[in-house]
Amino acid sequence: MxxxxxxxxxxxxxxxxxxxxxxxxxxxxxxxxxxxxxxxxxxxxxxxxxxxxxxxxxxxxxxxxxxxxxxxxxxxxxxxxxxxxxxxxxxxxxxxxxxxxxxxxxxxxxxxxQRRFPSGMDAGTFALTTDTEGPMRYVEFLREAMSHDATLASLANGAAGLLNDRLLASDHFPRPxxxxxxxxxxxxxxxxxxxxxxxxxxxxxxxxxxxxxxxxxxxxxxxxxxxxxxxxxxxxxxxxxxxxxxxxxxxxxxxxxxxxxxxxxxxxxxxxxxxxxxxxxxxxxxxxxxxxxxxxxxxxxxxxxxxxxxxxxxxxxxxxxxxxxxxxxxxxxxxxxxxxxxxxxxxxxxxxxxxxxxxxxQLVVAERLASVVAEKFNVDATERGRLNRTRRCVYEDGQKVVWDGERSATAYEVTNSRAEAVAERSVGVPNAETSVFEVPIETADRRFDTEGGVSTGVDEAIQERLEQLGYS
CATH class of the missing domain: 3.40.720.10 (Alkaline Phosphatase, subunit A)
Known part of the structure; x- marks a missing residue:
């Protein structure tokens, strides 16, 4: 087997x-x-x-x-x-x-x-889609939970979500x-x-x-x-x-x-x-x-x-x-x-x-395309472009070289300490740009922009969860 x-x-x-x-x-x-x-x-x-x-x-x-x-x-x-x-x-x-x-x-x-018990209804989705306010909001949730196929799981989702949100908003109690x-x-x-x-x-x-x-x-x-x-x-x-x-x-x-x-x-x-x-x-x-x-x-x-x-x-x-x-x-x-x-x-x-x-x-490489958070920053177009710039790096011969779409490259001697890296110096764009990466970095800068956004096609409950996690 x-x-x-x-x-x-x-x-x-x-x-x-x-x-x-x-x-x-x-x-x-x-x-x-x-x-x-x-x-x-x-x-x-x-x-x-x-x-x-x-x-x-x-x-x-x-x-x-x-x-x-x-x-x-x-x-x-x-x-x-x-x-x-x-x-x-x-x-x-x-x-x-x-x-x-x-x-x-x-x-x-x-x-x-808001859904720690996945067989039950999503309490977060309910909160975002109901128009009911005040105590009747809870009555409506109870009514929907009681009619759900997984009543107990639905009630547990509602109770857990409410308790967690209330205590997270407090500075007196740990998150339960x-x-x-x-x-x-x-x-x-x-x-x-x-x-x-x-x-x-x-x-x-x-x-x-x-x-x-x-x-x-x-x-x-x-x-x-x-x-x-x-x-x-x-x-x-x-x-x-x-x-x-x-x-x-x-x-x-x-x-x-x-x-x-x-x-x-x-x-x-x-x-x-x-x-x-x-x-x-x-x-x-x-x-x-x-x-x-x-x-x-x-x-x-x-x-x-x-x-x-x-x-x-x-x-x-x-x-x-x-x-x-x-x-x-x-x-x-x-x-x-x-x-x-x-x-x-x-x-x-x-x-x-x-x-x-x-x-x-032979060569370990990494790449970061447009930044998810740049559009949230209150910065001008030039700074937004800098934040969204594609960046690449390669590990070779005991050092790491990082470069961007402006063809600005920096070499670092990699260290295991929290200092990140030492011996920073400017260098030329490494051969990895053409030998490993199939898409030129300038093309990547143009192709992978910030149009659309992460919320495209995502329902409100998931979008709220993404925002809680720091995504725009």
Whole structure:
């Protein structure tokens, strides 16, 4: 029997802090790929790349055109899973139905703060579509919930959403529910018990480290660093990143602590789930744990920016964890040197077939197309163009070279410290621009602009969730 594959994305987790904080998953892993680099610096293009092995300018899926259906199924890692039942459970709408990522799977479950029990009605959709105000609003919700096929789940969604929103708006109480991790893993557990003779490919996306992070019941919070009920919503990332608001070192310090706490929390839950899956599923099970991108936390004076909705390719955004447990093929050689998540389709194929992965790609590259947040900035056309500029980078000979559509290139000596990189100097555009990238960067700048927007074709409830996560 072919082995099962757990394909687990720890959304927005950067490698350096994961290495400092996480203990359970690294202890379980047979292979830890220290040099893993994401193909892009935000969810949509990175996910499209890590399932297709294509660069964003090739597959064309990015923040302003997030439709994953433009990628042919036969060009993805799912092509090697024809005998599998494929299941996805995600707390990130951009790694789910909002981007049509769910169409790659036999079964997919979206989890949100207003729909923690997916069989029930979506409390967020109800709130956005009803015109009723005051106490009658709750009466109407109760009436609809009672007539729904999953009454108890619908009532639970309403109660959980209301309680979470009320307490999140308070500075006195921790958030009662996490950012979806426990509910994602609960839904996954239920589906692993299904009676199905096929091997299982299970994709999970856990959003605990993604903004906004908040004081949460179940987190091991240091009360000397985190005031009760604190949320990173107090930080206006867009304003800070464009210099319209000061960089509040104290508040950012609290944000950093909660980010680390969220990683620790996720590490423990996922390790426990992997052990459960190995005991539950018939046959051997391989786990591949990774992140789609990291997060900027403003650690250095040269990098006073937060989040990941900026057109940048810093190490804090690209250097991500990658751990593999119980692989049937030799992968130890991946633990040294850069490794691109563009090679994840080949890795999955090697695990499924039991055949060697082969040589890693010679040049590890990454790319960020137009920025999702530029249109929200109150800046002039010149500055907006700079924010939206396509950026590319290549790792070669111990350094990273970053260049943009203006053909301005900078070389950095890569370091594992939070200083991002040292020995910055101007250089020429590297050969990778023509030897690796099929679409010239100037063409990418023109082709992948910010027309349309991420909300195209997305219902109001999902759009509200995207805005909560910092997307425009």
């Amino acid at each position: 072919k082995r099962n594959v757990l394909f687990i994305c720890l959304d927005t987790v950067r490698a350096d802090l994961f290495k400092e904080v996480a203990s359970d998953l690294p202890e379980m892993a047979d292979v830890t790929v220290e040099g893993a680099r994401a193909p892009s610096s935000c969810t949509v293009p990175s996910h499209a790349s890590l399932v297709s092995g294509q660069l964003p300018s090739n597959h064309g899926v990015y923040s302003y055109d997030a439709d994953m259906r433009r990628i042919d199924h036969s060009d993805t890692l799912f092509a090697s899973l024809t005998d599998y039942r494929t299941i996805g459970v995600s707390a990130n709408p951009y790694a789910g139905s909002a981007s049509h990522f769910d169409t790659f799977f036999d079964e997919f479950v979206d989890i949100s703060p 529910f996490d950012n979806g991790a426990r509910y994602v893993l609960r839904e996954a557990r239920e589906r692993l018990h299904d009676d199905d003779d096929r091997p299982t490919f299970l994709y999970l996306n856990l959003m605990e480290a993604h903004e906004p992070v908040a004081d949460t019941l179940g987190y091991d919070v240091d009360r000397s660093k985190v005031p009760r009920g604190w949320s990173s919503d107090v930080l206006d990332f867009d304003a800070i990143n464009t210099g319209r608001a000061p960089f509040d070192e104290a508040a950012v310090g609290t944000y950093r602590h909660l980010y680390r706490t969220a990683i620790d929390y996720t590490d423990e839950l996922v390790a426990e789930f992997i052990r459960f899956a190995e005991e539950t599923l018939p046959g051997e099970t391989t786990a591949v744990v990774f992140s789609d991108h990291g997060e900027r936390l403003g650690y250095t004076p040269e990098d006073r920016q937060l989040g990941h909705n900026v057109s940048r390719l810093t190490e804090s955004l690209l250097h991500v964890p990658l751990l593999i447990r119980n692989s049937p093929v030799e992968l130890d050689y991946l633990s040294k040197g850069p490794f691109s998540l563009l090679d994840l389709p080949q890795l999955v194929s090697a695990v499924v077939s039991g055949k060697s992965l082969g040589q890693r790609r």
